[in-house]
Amino acid sequence: xxxxxxxxxxxxxxxxxxxxxxxxxxxxxxxxxxxxxxxxxxxxxxxxxxxxxxxxxxxxxxxxxxxxxxxxxxxxxxxxxxxxxxxxxxxxxxxxxxxxxxxxxxxxxxxxxxxxxxxxxxxxxxxxxxxxxxxxxxxxxxxxxxxxxxxxxxxxxxxxxxxxxxxxxxxxxxxxxxxxxxxxxxxxxxxxxxxxxxxxxxxxxxxxxxxxxxxxxxxxxxxxxxxxxxxxxxxxxxxxxxxxxxxxxxxxxxxxxxxxxxxxxxxxxxxxxxxxxxxxxxxxxxxxxxxxxxxxxxxxxxxxxxxxxxxxxxxxxxxxxxxxxxxxxxxxxxxxxxxxxxxxxxxxxxxxxxxxxxxxxxxxxxxxxxxxxxxxxxxxxx
Numbered sequence: 001x002x003x004x005x006x007x008x009x010x011x012x013x014x015x016x017x018x019x020x021x022x023x024x025x026x027x028x029x030x031x032x033x034x035x036x037x038x039x040x041x042x043x044x045x046x047x048x049x050x051x052x053x054x055x056x057x058x059x060x061x062x063x064x065x066x067x068x069x070x071x072x073x074x075x076x077x078x079x080x081x082x083x084x085x086x087x088x089x090x091x092x093x094x095x096x097x098x099x100x101x102x103x104x105x106x107x108x109x110x111x112x113x114x115x116x117x118x119x120x121x122x123x124x125x126x127x128x129x130x131x132x133x134x135x136x137x138x139x140x141x142x143x144x145x146x147x148x149x150x151x152x153x154x155x156x157x158x159x160x161x162x163x164x165x166x167x168x169x170x171x172x173x174x175x176x177x178x179x180x181x182x183x184x185x186x187x188x189x190x191x192x193x194x195x196x197x198x199x200x201x202x203x204x205x206x207x208x209x210x211x212x213x214x215x216x217x218x219x220x221x222x223x224x225x226x227x228x229x230x231x232x233x234x235x236x237x238x239x240x241x242x243x244x245x246x247x248x249x250x251x252x253x254x255x256x257x258x259x260x261x262x263x264x265x266x267x268x269x270x271x272x273x274x275x276x277x278x279x280x281x282x283x284x285x286x287x288x289x290x291x292x293x294x295x296x297x298x299x300x301x302x303x304x305x306x307x308x309x310x311x312x313x314x315x316x317x318x319x320x321x322x323x324x325x326x327x328x329x330x331x332x333x334x335x336x337x338x339x340x341x342x343x344x345x346x347x348x349x350x351x352x353x354x355x356x357x358x359x360x361x362x363x364x365x366x367x368x369x370x371x372x373x374x375x376x377x378x379x380x381x382x
Contacts, residue, residue: 009235010072014064016239020246021060028053031253045114048107049252055100056245062093063238072235075154083154086231091151094141097241098168102134104248105175108207111255112183126182130175137168154230162225169218172244173211180207207251213243 004011028049035046042050063071066089070078078086109130113123143150145158153161184201192200217240227233 007077007232008073009232010067010070013072013235013238013242014067017060017063017067017242020242021056024056024246024249025053027250027253031256035256043110043114045107045110045252048103048110049249052100052103052107052249052252055096055103056249059093059096059100059245060242062089062096063242065089066093071231072238073232075229075231078231083231084152087154088151090153091141094241095138097245098134098137098141100245101172101248102130104252105130105179108179108252108255111252112179112186122182126178133171133175140164140168162221165221166218169214169221172214176207176210176214180204203255203257206254207247210244210247210251213240213247216240217244 031049032042032046035042066086069082069086069089071086071090075083106127109123109127140159144161144164145152145155149155184204187197187200187204190197217237220236220240221234224233224237
């Protein structure tokens with residue numbers, strides 16, 4: 001049995017790495033399961049977070065190989081072959097780690113653009129920045145050291161890795177703060193109860209845990225930058241990177257939990273697919289075409305009757321909404337109700353009274369038509 005000592009921290013890295021991976025997988029499975037149970041399909045943000053989950057599994061596997069070959073313990077306790085395998089595994093793990101973070105951010109960004117119900121220049125710019133950030137980071141790690149061994153960070157023919165990771169951490173924090181502020185400002189301007197608004201914004205603020213983990217990573221990197229044995233001295237950094245990866249996936253999954261989505265739906269956004277509706281836009285179906293719905297109402301005890309209610313919902317007159325007048329931002333909805341009641345007089349109690357004539361087996365019916373103008377008005381901002 002391997003013991004944890006001051007010169008061997010590899011068991012700590014291995015155990016915590018797999019623990020964080022399990023948490024990330026459970027969060028991702030819960031998100032995808034809830035989404036499929038509600039909509040019976042997946043959207044772009046779901047595919048992106050699924051890719052992030054697959055990458056997190058691969059990254060944890062690479063890190064486990066590095067731990068098994070001496071990462072986290074003194075270099076002199078490992079053979080030359082083990083050290084070479086360990087640095088190659090760490091090299092691959094860091095590139096997969098950057099890619100995983102990027103897909104988790106893109107998934108959160110895709111969900112944010114849905115909340116805005118359109119993709120503006122700001123969202124395209126933000127997406128481009130995240131992609132450029134990821135590509136440059138992967139290239140920097142790929143060529144961090146000179147050829148023919150660019151993975152060998154134990155050699156002295158490398159770039160200033162401490163300065164590079166400091167830049168990477170700061171830019172990572174900046175993107176996380178943007179993913180907190182932008183959707184929170186969007187929800188802040190939505191008319192809804194303060195309590196629900198606080199819950200929704202609080203879900204976005206869970207990304208603060210990612211920021212805290214990145215700050216811890218930067219602190220430990222600065223503390224161990226002059227370590228004479230990088231294989232042992234960076235074990236705390238390795239734990240922090242696994243924590244960041246887990247929290248990034250977790251933060252992208254929390255806004256998809258059902259209580260949070262219920263709170264958003266109360267604001268008027270259609271986040272769930274409602275059975276019987278057809279939508280003009282896929283993904284979360286927040287708009288539907290006109291439809292006709294029929295309901296049967298049961299009769300009173302002792303009376304043989306049957307009542308059918310048919311409702312037809314018409315489309316709003318969008319042409320009126322385009323006119324530049326005082327009515328331009330009012331959406332009206334008109335509903336027509338048809339109530340049809342059929343009954344058999346001989347089936348009711350108290351029939352056959354004096355002065356009334358009846359015909360055996362006769363059937364009376366009446367139809368009531370009523371048109372009403374729904375008084376609900378939705379006021380949009382100019």
